Amino acid sequence: MAAVVMVLLGNWQLHRYQQRSATNERIDESSRVAPVALPEEVPAAWTRVTVTGEYDPANEILVRGRTVEGAVGYEVVTPLVRTDGPTVLVDRGWVPPSPSGAASMPKVPAPPKGR
16 A cells, blocks of 8 residues: 555656746746737746836835745835736835834835836
8 A cells, every 4th residue: 555655646746846847947948038028918927028117106015925045025016007008016026024023114125217
C-alpha cells in the first residue's frame, strides 16, 4: 500500500514540476518580447503591455500582507485612468510597513504626474 501512495505522490510532484516549468518558461519568454498595446480582451498571463493615461492617487489602495524576500509589507495598487478605454489597476510595487507598526500607514511614493 505504501508503494502505491509513493508512486501517486511521485506522479503528483512530476505534474507540479511540469506546470511550474511551463509557467517559468512563459515568464522568461515575455521578458524577451516587446510590450504590446493593451488589447480589448484580457491578455494571456505574463504578457507585457503598454497603456496610456493618468494615475488616480485618490483611489490608490494598499494590499497588506505581501511578502518580498521574507519581509512582510504592502503592494501599492493605483488606478490608471485611460483616455481610450476603461481604467486599469497598476501594481506599482512593494513598500515596507511603517516603522511604528501596522496601525500607521507606510510611506508610499507618489505616482508620476501627467500622462
